Amino acid sequence: MITLLHPTYFPSIAHFVAMIKAESLVFEISDNYQKQTYRNRSTIYGTNGRLDLNVPVHYSQNNRQLYKDVSISNIDNWQDLHLKSLESAYSASPFFEFYIDDLKPLFKVGYDNIMSFNFKCIEAIFECLQLPFEYETTRSFEKEPINTLDARSLANSRKEIEQNFESYAQVFDDKHGFLKNLSILDLLFNEGPNSIMYLESQKLNL
Numbered sequence: 001m002i003t004l005l006h007p008t009y010f011p012s013i014a015h016f017v018a019m020i021k022a023e024s025l026v027f028e029i030s031d032n033y034q035k036q037t038y039r040n041r042s043t044i045y046g047t048n049g050r051l052d053l054n055v056p057v058h059y060s061q062n063n064r065q066l067y068k069d070v071s072i073s074n075i076d077n078w079q080d081l082h083l084k085s086l087e088s089a090y091s092a093s094p095f096f097e098f099y100i101d102d103l104k105p106l107f108k109v110g111y112d113n114i115m116s117f118n119f120k121c122i123e124a125i126f127e128c129l130q131l132p133f134e135y136e137t138t139r140s141f142e143k144e145p146i147n148t149l150d151a152r153s154l155a156n157s158r159k160e161i162e163q164n165f166e167s168y169a170q171v172f173d174d175k176h177g178f179l180k181n182l183s184i185l186d187l188l189f190n191e192g193p194n195s196i197m198y199l200e201s202q203k204l205n206l
Helices: 013-021 078-090 096-107 114-128 184-201
Strands: 002-005 024-027 041-046 049-054 148-150
Touching: 002 013, 013 184, 041 078, 041 184, 049 078, 078 096, 078 184, 096 114, 096 184, 114 184
Parallel strands: 002 024, 002 148
Antiparallel strands: 041 049
């Protein structure tokens, strides 16, 4: 069956469960942009618990704008801030040094378009996991696609679906306990190559 998803910024573990299990992966690129979603946000485990990393974008809510047309605002040095946040959060994790050099280019090269940048981030994670990144994209928007597992709701951070994922060791779990369904980066830095088996073994709620 086709699995339909939004390309998001370093997607959540739920997103990756859906992608890993997809028979055929299709990304929605024909929809209107929506604020306060994971399209430009990723959540990691910081020293004080959940920490949102937001990519600033140029977007006017007064005019409907296609997601694929939304540009990144590079006025502030958000890339440097995000990289420093990752270093602070995960430098003590088992696999941080193993993967960070492969991810650093994403924070060193300027990007103009949020959707294109998100695809680069997803592709980088697939490369870290040594998995092929094979997908198609939509040609038009369908509110209720047929013969499709519609997982686009996973991009909605305001009405996030509860996921019953198994726990794994996290850097600050002695302070705040296990935080589930964070960015795939949290799983990658903590579990490394075991991330694939973890993703394959989880059940997804939609």
